[in-house]
Amino acid sequence: xxxxxxxxxxxxxxxxxxxxxxxxxxxxxxxxxxxxxxxxxxxxxxxxxxxxxxxxxxxxxxxxxxxxxxxxxxxxxxxxxxxxxxxxxxxxxxxxxxxxxxxxxxxxxxxxxxxxxxxxxxxxxxxxxxxxxxxxxxxxxxxxxxxxxxxxxxxxxxxxxxxxxxxxxxxxxxxxxxxxxxxxxxxxxxxxxxxxxxxxxxxxxxxxxxxxxxxxxxxxxxxxxxxxxxxxxxxxxxxxxxxxxxxxxxxxxxxxxxxxxxxxxxxxxxxxxxxxxxxxxxxxxxxxxxxxxxxxxx
Numbered sequence: 001x002x003x004x005x006x007x008x009x010x011x012x013x014x015x016x017x018x019x020x021x022x023x024x025x026x027x028x029x030x031x032x033x034x035x036x037x038x039x040x041x042x043x044x045x046x047x048x049x050x051x052x053x054x055x056x057x058x059x060x061x062x063x064x065x066x067x068x069x070x071x072x073x074x075x076x077x078x079x080x081x082x083x084x085x086x087x088x089x090x091x092x093x094x095x096x097x098x099x100x101x102x103x104x105x106x107x108x109x110x111x112x113x114x115x116x117x118x119x120x121x122x123x124x125x126x127x128x129x130x131x132x133x134x135x136x137x138x139x140x141x142x143x144x145x146x147x148x149x150x151x152x153x154x155x156x157x158x159x160x161x162x163x164x165x166x167x168x169x170x171x172x173x174x175x176x177x178x179x180x181x182x183x184x185x186x187x188x189x190x191x192x193x194x195x196x197x198x199x200x201x202x203x204x205x206x207x208x209x210x211x212x213x214x215x216x217x218x219x220x221x222x223x224x225x226x227x228x229x230x231x232x233x234x235x236x237x238x239x240x241x242x243x244x245x246x247x248x249x250x251x252x253x254x255x256x257x258x259x260x261x262x263x264x265x266x267x268x269x270x271x272x273x274x275x276x277x278x279x280x281x282x283x284x285x286x287x288x289x290x291x292x293x294x295x296x297x298x
Contacts, residue, residue: 001060002053002057002060003029003030004027004028004029004060004062005028005029005030005031005032005060005062006028006030006032006061006063006064006276007032007034007045007049007061007062007063007064008020008023008031008032008033008034008064008066009034009042009063009065009066009080010034010035010036010037010065011037011038011067011068011069011073011096012035012067012069013036014035015033015035015066016067019064019066020033022266022270022273023273025270026269026271026274027273027274038076039075039078039079040079042083046083046084046090049061049063049090050085050088050089050090051088058089059090059091059277059278059280061090061280062090062091062092062093062276062277062282063080063091063092063093064092064093064095064273064276065092065093065096066094066095066096067096067097068096069096070096070097070099070129071129072096073094073096074094074096077092077285080092081283089280089281091275091276091277091278091279091280091281091284092276092283092284093272093273093282093283093284093285093289094284095269095284095289096129097129097130098265099130099286100133100284100285100286100289101265101266101268101269101289101293102130102225102261102265103130103133103134103136103286104133104137104289104290104292104293105261105262105264106225106256106261107134107137107138107141107198107290107293108290108293108294108297109221109242109256109261109264110138110196110198110221110223111294112242112297113221113242114195114196114220114221116138116142116143117142117143118143118144119142119143119144119195119196120143120144120145120146120193120194121138121145121146121194121195121196121197121198122145122146122148122190122191122196122197123135123138123145123146123147123148123198123200124197124199124200124201124233125148125149125199125200125202125205125207126145126146126147126148126155126158127147127154127157128200128201130200131147131198132161132162133286134198134200135147135158135159135176136165136286137286137287137290138198139166139175139176140166140287140290142175143175144175145175145177146177146179146193146194147159147176147177147178147179148179148180148181149178149179149180150180152178152179154180155178155180156178158178159176159177159178162176163176184212188215188216191216191219192216192217192218194218195219195220195221196219196220196221196222196223197213197221197222197223197233198222198223198225199222199223199224199226199232199233200225200226200232201226202226203226203227203228204226204228204229204230205226205230205232206230206232206233207232208222208232208233208234209234209235210233210234210235212234213233213234213235213236213253214246214252216253219253220253221253221255222236222245222254222255223256223261224255224257224258225261226258227258227259233255236255236257237257238258238259238260239259239260240255240256240257240260241256241257241259241261241263242256242260243260264293264296268292268293268296271295272284272289272292275292
């Protein structure tokens with residue numbers, strides 16, 4: 001059996017050490033790292049991966065696309081796939097800055113406690129790369145999703161892009177609502193309608209206080225993905241995992257912090273890397289990675 005070779009294409013000036021370590025822990029035999037990779041220059045790298053092996057050995061080569069600039073990584077991910085020739089190709093995965101595995105783990109965690117079909121969910125700070133993917137995955141599962149931002153224009157743009165990603169013919173794409181509450185009162189009125197909240201805002205910005213969370217009567221699950229103090233949702237600790245907001249109160253919401261979600265995210269990341277080597281035509285983006293996450297939960 002040929003050695004498993006993973007080419008790590010990173011848009012940053014230094015390829016991610018985090019992604020490299022996860023790849024090795026996932027069973028990769030050889031890791032080839034490339035930094036500052038641009039879409040215009042990736043074709044020769046892809047062809048080098050495609051044309052050095054043939055037949056069944058082709059599945060033992062794969063590509064991982066990463067980096068902190070998710071928009072650039074998405075362009076690179078598309079350029080990689082355009083460089084393939086029909087069946088002559090290798091498997092490829094996108095998880096820039098953990099956008100797909102983090103979003104998938106957050107949404108999958110909600111499903112442990114409530115059905116998403118017909119639920120109303122709010123994605124706070126929903127216009128960033130992780131927030132958009134959380135909203136996409138929630139909508140894909142049948143939830144009505146409120147995407148929030150400080151700018152209504154950005155929230156509307158994010159909803160449009162998510163709807164396009166889901167597919168204009170999919171009726172679920174209409175289950176997206178843009179919001180930019182201009183006051184705490186407007187914010188709390190909006191959140192009074194929701195069953196679950198995922199906070200995906202900028203690092204170190206509190207989007208919902210502990211008092212505000214505690215006052216919400218309908219909320220069942222709250223997840224904060226911000227690992228930099230202060231928390232995105234007050235009262236939620238980094239290590240919280242399926243914990244009641246108020247100990248002993250079974251009516252209080254179940255909460256997760258970023259590290260509480262992190263265990264499932266890491267299992268998914270490793271499983272996704274392993275999946276790349278099952279065939280030579282695997283493509284792993286948000287939807288496929290979410291499906292893998294559900295498998296990891298058993």
